[in-house]
Amino acid sequence: MKKKKPKIAVWKFASCDGCQLSLLDCEDELLTVADEIEIANFPEASRRVLKGPYDLSLVEGSITTPHDEERIHQVRRSSKYLITIGACATAGGIQALRNFKDVNEFISIVYANPTYIDTLETSTPISSHVPVDFELRGCPINKMQLVEVISAFLKDRKPVTPPHSTCIECKLKGNVCVMVAQGTMCLGPVTHAGCDAICPSYNRGCYGCFGPKETPNTASLGDWLGEQGTGDPEILRVFRGFNAYAPSFRKESERHEEKKPDH
Amino acid sequence: MKKKNRTIKVDYLARVEGEGALHIEIKENQVSDVKLKIFEPPRFFEAFLRGRDFKEAPDITARICGICPVAYQMSAVHAMEKALGIQVQGPLRDLRRLLYCGEWIESHTLHIYMLHAPDFLGYEDAVQMAKDHKDVVERGLQLKKVGNEIVSLVGGREIHPVNVKVGGFYKVLAKTEFDHLKERLKWARDAALETVKWSSRFDFPAFDQDYEYVSLSHPDEYPFNEGRIISNKGLDIEAQEFENNFREDHVEYTNALHSVLIDRGSYFVGPMARFNLNFDQLSPLAKESAKESGIGDHCHNPFQSIVVRSIEVLYACDEALRIIESYEKPDQPSVDFEIQEGVGAACTEAPRGLLYHRYKIDEEGQILDARIIPPTSQNQKTIENDLWQFVPKHLDLPQEKLTWQCEQAIRNYDPCISCATHFLKLDIVRS
Ligand code: SF4
Ligand code: SF4
Numbered sequence: 272m273k274k275k276k277p278k279i280a281v282w283k284f285a286s287c288d289g290c291q292l293s294l295l296d297c298e299d300e301l302l303t304v305a306d307e308i309e310i311a312n313f314p315e316a317s318r319r320v321l322k323g324p325y326d327l328s329l330v331e332g333s334i335t336t337p338h339d340e341e342r343i344h345q346v347r348r349s350s351k352y353l354i355t356i357g358a359c360a361t362a363g364g365i366q367a368l369r370n371f372k373d374v375n376e377f378i379s380i381v382y383a384n385p386t387y388i389d390t391l392e393t394s395t396p397i398s399s400h401v402p403v404d405f406e407l408r409g410c411p412i413n414k415m416q417l418v419e420v421i422s423a424f425l426k427d428r429k430p431v432t433p434p435h436s437t438c439i440e441c442k443l444k445g446n447v448c449v450m451v452a453q454g455t456m457c458l459g460p461v462t463h464a465g466c467d468a469i470c471p472s473y474n475r476g477c478y479g480c481f482g483p484k485e486t487p488n489t490a491s492l493g494d495w496l497g498e499q500g501t502g503d504p505e506i507l508r509v510f511r512g513f514n515a516y517a518p519s520f521r522k523e524s525e526r527h528e529e530k531k532p533d534h
Numbered sequence: 535m536k537k538k539n540r541t542i543k544v545d546y547l548a549r550v551e552g553e554g555a556l557h558i559e560i561k562e563n564q565v566s567d568v569k570l571k572i573f574e575p576p577r578f579f580e581a582f583l584r585g586r587d588f589k590e591a592p593d594i595t596a597r598i599c600g601i602c603p604v605a606y607q608m609s610a611v612h613a614m615e616k617a618l619g620i621q622v623q624g625p626l627r628d629l630r631r632l633l634y635c636g637e638w639i640e641s642h643t644l645h646i647y648m649l650h651a652p653d654f655l656g657y658e659d660a661v662q663m664a665k666d667h668k669d670v671v672e673r674g675l676q677l678k679k680v681g682n683e684i685v686s687l688v689g690g691r692e693i694h695p696v697n698v699k700v701g702g703f704y705k706v707l708a709k710t711e712f713d714h715l716k717e718r719l720k721w722a723r724d725a726a727l728e729t730v731k732w733s734s735r736f737d738f739p740a741f742d743q744d745y746e747y748v749s750l751s752h753p754d755e756y757p758f759n760e761g762r763i764i765s766n767k768g769l770d771i772e773a774q775e776f777e778n779n780f781r782e783d784h785v786e787y788t789n790a791l792h793s794v795l796i797d798r799g800s801y802f803v804g805p806m807a808r809f810n811l812n813f814d815q816l817s818p819l820a821k822e823s824a825k826e827s828g829i830g831d832h833c834h835n836p837f838q839s840i841v842v843r844s845i846e847v848l849y850a851c852d853e854a855l856r857i858i859e860s861y862e863k864p865d866q867p868s869v870d871f872e873i874q875e876g877v878g879a880a881c882t883e884a885p886r887g888l889l890y891h892r893y894k895i896d897e898e899g900q901i902l903d904a905r906i907i908p909p910t911s912q913n914q915k916t917i918e919n920d921l922w923q924f925v926p927k928h929l930d931l932p933q934e935k936l937t938w939q940c941e942q943a944i945r946n947y948d949p950c951i952s953c954a955t956h957f958l959k960l961d962i963v964r965s
Contacts, residue, residue, distance in 0.1 A: 318549065
């Protein structure tokens, strides 16, 4: 008897579409993967919508509207496994910068008629709303890691995505450390591996797009950067980027906010 | 035919980037309402760019869109460089063009093969299409891959490249590092030629319209990063005059602002505009292939935009090869400059069309104010106008077919809803 193919769905919330594009960017693997699975819902790529339940849901984007707050529960109910992909879905994304400010002020800066806009005061990760089975990091995610995670879930095994820091990847690559050699500010020591240390390989510091690694010592790095002469506003800004609302990055950015002189 | 009231609704537009819907109402066989709705949630980039450092603009604005991050980075760095009073020239300028070639190849090919061609061949997506046309879909995927390889090599990664910097790049490569790409690009150029031939044989609904096309124009080259903003109806301005000539309207049913030409209304940006206004600057091979395809030197039917995009892919392959062949590694990866206060505006040609950025920075390089107008907001009104024109001519089609064709009329523009909100939802109502 022919085995039924597992049904996969891709869902989008507030995001840039970059993480789901990673799937279409698997040019060499796409048709092979598509033979093994049923793409049941993937609006960016197809008009076809198959009814749930789905074996695996990939969720991109953060929750920023009342409507999406409801929608994520429906997605969860119709999915056996739910995996979040990218910094938006796992930490609120760059749009979580509103969480530190008054969103009404933001609306008035961008829109002439703020009353037309229905948005929440915060941008929050998917896990703040529903249980999540696995979080894949990155802004954007690494497409080979995505293929690994999909295959792992379909085979009921644990995905292999190392939890160590970008620094380790950078060392493994044999790069010269940009922080030691050039005094460039770098979040490598506290950032989750997965990108293969792209930035140091291109002569620049890591700006933390993969979010915090497991148990990051952000305070120690923050202090050290300060001792090297980096100003508080700069330290605040680097932690307050694409993963600004991930707890350890958030805490560290706030610490440098407090130290700012009042004016 | 009986006079009927109908509604055409598409609650979630597929094969576009971001979330949008279409709503069309037909009363007594007359279109009474067209709404292209964008329900992608707003993300407030212009608001939180305030207070950031000027150096962060290329990394932050890249995140407006995963499909065309290079476009955001290019408009951002050029606008910042205007504010700082610097100009990037020589091989660094060429490398920026090369990076843009990569994004055009990758983004256009994604649209041509995976998002648009399935409409013409009657498939719901490229994966279904691959069941009958495996070779074609594989050719598309490999061509797209070459575009991504350029962006990865020059930019560090295909989505949200890390190597772009105000003043140039963080790191520049040696000439030999491009050797491998050269061979790949020669293959890509042949594949692009095939793509033009293949797409020009599709069955296009007759739909020539009289548009105002707007694009950059440069005396020496097909426009990517620089040039004046011109139109076929007399516009000819510098980027800093953009806001005096264009206005953004905030409409109730959509989270995206509609951009219009003051006193003139809707206009058209993107591949067809560039092609019609800059045909003479294409490479000889691209020109020749345009002629052979039957398009010639102009195209006024948005359903044929797929052919124009294919011609632009061919051009981008040619141009990338030209750049690689003449490239010499510059001494420095970026130019030196002093931070100063200023205001800078720039437009570049994103795959979907003109992308405007303006920044005001203070003497420490802190961003005081930012303004970004993406191509999809500029095309929204034109897309709606197309539907006003298209639907009445096709009322005899069954509902499902008409709905699909309306979706296709929208996809002609390769709209990117994520961009337009910095937001698209389409429902057609026939009552
Ligand atoms: S995590 Fe980054 S790449 Fe992914 S959707 Fe969000 S902004 Fe885009
Ligand atoms: S910012 Fe850090 S995590 Fe992101 S690509 Fe650069 S090195 Fe990798």
